[in-house]
Amino acid sequence: MKRPTIADIAKQAGVSKGAVSYALNGQPGVSASTRARILAIADEIGWRPNSAARALNGARADTVGLALCRPARFLGVEPFFMELISGIEGELSPRSYALMIQVVTDHDEEMAVYRRWWGEGRIDGAIMVDLHFADSRVAELEALGMPVVVLGDPSKSGSLIPVWSDEAVPVRETVEYLTALGHRRIARVAGLPKLLHTVLRDKAFDVACERLGVSESVTVHTDYTGEEGARATRRLLSSPSRPTAVVYDNDIMAVAGLSVAQEMRLDVPGDLSIVAWDDSPLSQVVRPPLTALSRDIPAYGAHAAQRLLSLIQGERVTGFEDHAARLTPRGSTAPPPVRS
Amino acid sequence: MKRPTIADIAKQAGVSKGAVSYALNGQPGVSASTRARILAIADEIGWRPNSAARALNGARADTVGLALCRPARFLGVEPFFMELISGIEGELSPRSYALMIQVVTDHDEEMAVYRRWWGEGRIDGAIMVDLHFADSRVAELEALGMPVVVLGDPSKSGSLIPVWSDEAVPVRETVEYLTALGHRRIARVAGLPKLLHTVLRDKAFDVACERLGVSESVTVHTDYTGEEGARATRRLLSSPSRPTAVVYDNDIMAVAGLSVAQEMRLDVPGDLSIVAWDDSPLSQVVRPPLTALSRDIPAYGAHAAQRLLSLIQGERVTGFEDHAARLTPRGSTAPPPVRS
DNA sequence: GAGGCACGCTGAACCGGATAAGTATCGCGA
């Protein structure tokens, strides 16, 4: 009842284990007829290579690791990760590579997981996400010597292979668009302030606002949840000189912000313009549909996976700059109210 | 520079490989002092067990498999899977179990993946999702002899361990609620007609409508996407005797339906009541917030993971009926218009 | 003081493949 091994095949075929191994791996050293016989027997008794035994001889694990360091409840809410995973899978699946996922609570745990997976020969490489401004993981992963692709800006990715997209350009484009519409009081509801891309967007936002004569610009940091997005929006809209436009760092918060605005009897886009970063179907189904900074997240994941696979093959791999998010104007943006 | 093995530890400690193995695994057979010395050396040189070598001796893979048979674009949209994965992870992660994920396009590919993972000793068991009405996977997985927990009704799960929740009760509760409000024309925008839970809901809906004197009840099947939800809604609301209430099989479609209604200048809930199956934050942030059939999806995944882990331990495991979804009334439901 | 037993450890087999090295067979050219 136990799984057949090459020894079983060898016995049935009347040859040695070695011959079977050569035959099954397409190596020279066996005649065509013997090879065919061995393959037939292997197929008949349903033989499958035992990956453990192969791995013991230094073979690849054919698996890529991904440790996600976010609160678990988050994943269900934020489409980003699932889209990313879809994209990664799209590259892995045709090559029979599997994806090993674990949700962790902090960077220490994340590193422990990577050490374990790598140390135990379970993965051939990993994709690191949520690059921080000062990220201890980079040095630790470099020291591990494991192939790693980092989703994040090359300025902080050390010697790990970065896959990134420009954060500043979309911010600038958005601010330009809003100021062109006439907005002079713009707020930004940003994500976690520790994340590098948040820092980069913050900075680009300040610079663009400065340059384009935005009289009042505020940035509020949140944890990306709808609740915090709503709370931030409520606070912003309650201030004496409330913004006429708000830019959100994800669509979840943008939608929550939209609700708050409507709850406060503000017309969107008449009284308030809203821009969402990341364009999920969600942005398009609310009323009005949200002007969004759209990018192809599955492609982003696919690019990272491609680099990682090349890296694992031992090829020389360079970083890759993906397309920056593009501004997609929809119904949630308009000129500010006249008497603002 | 290569990874230290127990042979290295043995040499340093001046004992045999066997003694080291006993010490590291907490087995009797070594003195406390020797054990401490060995552990200290292991820690010092950064020894990690090689899972391949362990697996070769019939050890567990400490990994659970999950093959998702849906179009990739789907995963980013539907919060269900990510919440489910969160819940599964919540059980696996503390036990250092990993989750192996692969997105596949059909059941044949899904079974091929499971066969490979199981055959190669990469997983100890799997969670099967999206049970169909006539599902060939059940028999194939039974034949494989792998521990499997099925998310789906026990009527079709064969000898695999089912984890399910009653689909009929929430449907009945919803129809009762809507008829109590006065609705007599109720439509249902359902999911994929192949899925068993869709079939069960369809049937429960028909029965409840019949019993409660709903004069017109329609069920439309979709692929769960916002687009199809919107299209179905548009068609329903354009019919001469349009429904006064629509029940959606997921929140994505409910939100899309809400948009369509508003686009057609129908007041929700004044002209049309909307109920969403599955209650994500999305349901609460739209205006009006959606009356929803809420259930704890992460808990659902957690229960499945618990059963699977027990099954892997060789314990006798019975199926588990999770809480049925509970109707959570919000602003999207009200009595139908008077002159309906 | 001899027998018995528990303890602490060693040595070796084993898991299922990959692979280097060795061997028998054959064909072919000199």
Add this chain to the structure above:
DNA sequence: TCGCGATACTTATCCGGTTCAGCGTGCCTC
């Protein structure tokens, strides 16, 4: 006809652990 080399295998070893049989030592017991 000998020798060389290619072919088609076999044999043996290795990977890094686990596990079992065995063995010496020390202590307890009768």
